[in-house]
Amino acid sequence: MNRYRTVLTVLAYMSALAVSAARADGPVAIVEAVGPSTKGVELMQVLSVGDVLRLKGGDTVRIGYFQTCAVESIAGGEVTIGAGQSTVVGGTVEREQATCDVGQFRTTTAQSQLAGAATFRKAAKPKKGMGSPKPQLVIYGTSPVVSVPGEGAELTISAAGSNATGHAVRLGPGTHDLGEHGVRLVPGRTYIAAAGDRTVTFKVSAAAEDGAVPAISRYLPL
Secondary structure (H helix, E strand, O other): OHHHHHHHHHHHHHHHHHHHHHHHOOOOEEEEEEOOOOOOOOOOOEEOOOOEEEEEEEEEEEEEEOOOOEEEEEEEEEEEEOOOOEEEEOOEEEEEEOOOOOOOOOOOHHHHHHOOOOOOOOOOOOOOOOOOOOOOEEEEEOOOEEEEOOOOEEEEEEEOOOOOOOEEEEEOOEEEEHHHHOOOOOOOOEEEEEEOOEEEEEEEEEEEEOOOOOHHHOEEEO
């Protein structure tokens, strides 16, 4: 009996460690849309493993997952955020797949604790004669969704290989849809985005579209 209890205790401890580690890794999902009557959930809110959303009968929310490219439409119930999908009790959920780039996505513990933001390492500067730097990720919409850590910063986006700044937007901390700031990029081109000392090189897919593209398909962490 004592041995059985010991095994259960160890398993519970390991489970807690797994959830804690996932939380330390930062956000795993983002709120894509919120129903008009839904309270306590914000559009573009980033979510970590173990977060719980409590929805009333008429409440709806759409959640996109970074690592699986899954987009969930949820109505009512208690929603617990997982690593790749939600657990919904007392409500309904419909899942579909979006196109997104998870290959270079990573987070740092410090940033996730301070700002709930994801980050890329600094983009390497191209050497002379080497052409444009290699993109660290691809987005599938012409207007990026950007997470800005700390107290906010001026975001600049320039076409790779150009010295001219194409777009400059002052953003507060949090997650922003640059489409609301009039930013429209050219499909097929490579760009460099910078905010403070953070830089990321990315490509806009040749098949990128304007308009209502899921946030996870055009997410650009800094």
